[in-house]
Amino acid sequence: MLVWHSDRASASGCRSPAAASGTAPRVPRGRSTGTGRCLVAHDERRLEVLRAIVQDYVSTNDPVGSKALADRHDLGVSPATIRNDMAVLEEQGYITQPHTSAGRVPTDKGYRLFVDRLSAVKPLSMAERRAIERFLDGAVDLHDVLGRTVRLLAQLTRQVAVVQYPTLSRSAVRHLEVVQVSASRLMLVLITDTGRVEQRVVDCPADIDAGAVAELRTLLNSAFDGVKLSEAGGKVPDLLETAPAHLRGLVATVSATLLETLVEPGEDRLVIGGTANLARGSALDFQGTVSPLLEALEEQVVVLRLISEVDAGTVLVRIGEENAHEALTGASLVTVGYGSPERALGGLGIVGPTRMDYPTNMAAVRAVARYVGQLLAES
Structure with missing residues (x-):
């Protein structure tokens, strides 16, 4: 059957852009879409002709003629019948003639029908x-x-x-590493559950000892481990409230950079x-x-x-x-x-x-x- 029912594409696990947006046309059997005469229901053979044209053109890179189709494919009809079918396909916009004396090639519309009517996609070996x-x-x-x-x-x-x-917006925090670059400079390293890494440098107003860095690392991972990045920004204010008194100054310094890392990640x-x-x-x-x-x-x-x-x-x-x-x-x-x-x-x-x-x-x-x-x- 040559009527294009776009939901047939689901058999091959494929969607067209129209199907993806929910606007794909559904054409009743043997009727027109209103934008041109549709391929009538009894003409399954013309779909086979279109499939053969697509396959030959893709493989040979040459426009396809009726004699070549008759020789290469078991279509069960004469070259003259194939020529008539090609004339209908051309009239309806599925194939076109690039040069006066050449065979035909598929149009975008022809490729779309070919893809949407794939009954299945052959799996890889x-x-x-x-x-x-x-x-x-x-x-x-x-x-x-x-x-x-x-x-x-x-x-x-x-x-x-x-x-x-x-x-990053679809990812979750796997780990937040805090690296001491110098006495008063830290590097925050965000590692997501997909393995993506984002880094930010934090300049602190005073020197930080290694013990405070270790405590900060533990605090951050306790608060954010496994949290989706889309939700992580909302947890930063809570961090200031729950941090030990001796770490609040450091947490406050780190918070702006932490928000930047979690809420404003690098471009995709x-x-x-x-x-x-x-x-x-x-x-x-x-x-x-x-x-x-x-x-x-x-x-x-x-x-x-x-x-x-x-x-x-x-x-x-x-x-x-x-x-x-x-x-x-x-x-x-x-x-x-x-x-x-x-x-x-x-x-x-x-x-x-x-x-x-x-x-x-x-x-x-x-x-x-x-x-x-x-x-x-x-x-």
Whole structure:
């Protein structure tokens, strides 16, 4: 059946941006959306033709003709019938003809239908899953985990890989270390449950002895261990009231920096890898230039905002014009959150041309996110 029921996407664990916002269209069987004639219910064959066009164009990088489809795919019909089906698909905006004498290529709308009608995403092989696990298990800290993750994703998908550092607002305090830098200077070190580290320097009005530093360290960890950062700021005033009298002056000095560390953490960041993969495309990818996309990746703000809008375990695919930012309208993003189902710590994914292997890339992104979440939970 060629009518697009967008909730079919749930079978592959994927959401479109419209589905994610709750605004995805639901098209009654064999009826129009009002924006153009829909693909009628009896024409399942045309969906198979579209699938074949997408698969061939992604693999060959050449526009696809009816004869090639008949030769490569067991569609059960003649090239003439395939030509008629392609004419309907083109009329309805699912494919287009880039040159007068060329075959057809999928449009953003065609890719969207292809992705939304995936009945399932083929999982990675056992060997691939073991390779991911071994590669990530060798990481020594959070920075190494995320660095390995982008290299792995870029290698698996041959696209640009992006990974967001765990969002501090979703994290909890694992440990607060107090380091004496000099007689009157301290360094506060926040370590979150995801392994992220934030540091702040505190200048004190008088010299501090080692015993007071040790007491302060114990006091801070007793008050904040396991507390979510979103709730930690409210506990700082209580700290002043409960501190021993001989420590209150030091606690008062440290409090402003402590609030800054807990309530105003550093900006979220991205780790990016595999930008050289953008050079593998054709002149049809990115309208012939990748410069705007490279600039958007370098600035990080736009991609960071998009990659943050994800849930753990649910793959979100944005295709071409579905990306509001002009620099990304020639690209597709495949993203997912990592962490637990109850709490996504951050997002990761890939950026590449709309002409990409969606099923394979979706499977890779989802598998890597699962292992990253498990690794951080166990660390």
